Amino acid sequence: MVTITKMTLDDLNNIKDILISDFDDFWNYSIFKSELESLNSHYIVIKDNSKIIGFAGIKLCSPDCDIMNIVIRKNFRNQGFGSILLKELIKLSKSLGVQNIFLEVNEKNIPAISLYNKLGFEKISIRKNYYKENNAIIMKLDLSHKV
Numbered sequence: 001m002v003t004i005t006k007m008t009l010d011d012l013n014n015i016k017d018i019l020i021s022d023f024d025d026f027w028n029y030s031i032f033k034s035e036l037e038s039l040n041s042h043y044i045v046i047k048d049n050s051k052i053i054g055f056a057g058i059k060l061c062s063p064d065c066d067i068m069n070i071v072i073r074k075n076f077r078n079q080g081f082g083s084i085l086l087k088e089l090i091k092l093s094k095s096l097g098v099q100n101i102f103l104e105v106n107e108k109n110i111p112a113i114s115l116y117n118k119l120g121f122e123k124i125s126i127r128k129n130y131y132k133e134n135n136a137i138i139m140k141l142d143l144s145h146k147v
Contacts, residue, residue, distance in 0.1 A: 007043035067103040
């Protein structure tokens, strides 16, 4: 059974030893811990029974927010869990009164870009060579007119 809850430090500690091997090298433990402890950050975790299979978070910068990451355990990718987390982040953002959600994505990450487009995000700019040789696409979802 899949559940989504607020991410806790206990959740982070449960995946501490497999952050890089199972989830990619997005951040190290100490940076992620400080992110979880920030009052402006909100993270959620998706579990299959009690096993963490992914997590995602936003950082508030009122009246907007930035999606900091959406990460799925490697052997659970391409099964719709990223989409579930993104939809939950959008709901969470709405509940917090956010007007716009921003994110950046590697221009080579076609599956993610497709998902963001499908859920209404629009490309607004590019950061050249943000991911070493690859550009970052900056996207925005306007929540101010959505009910």
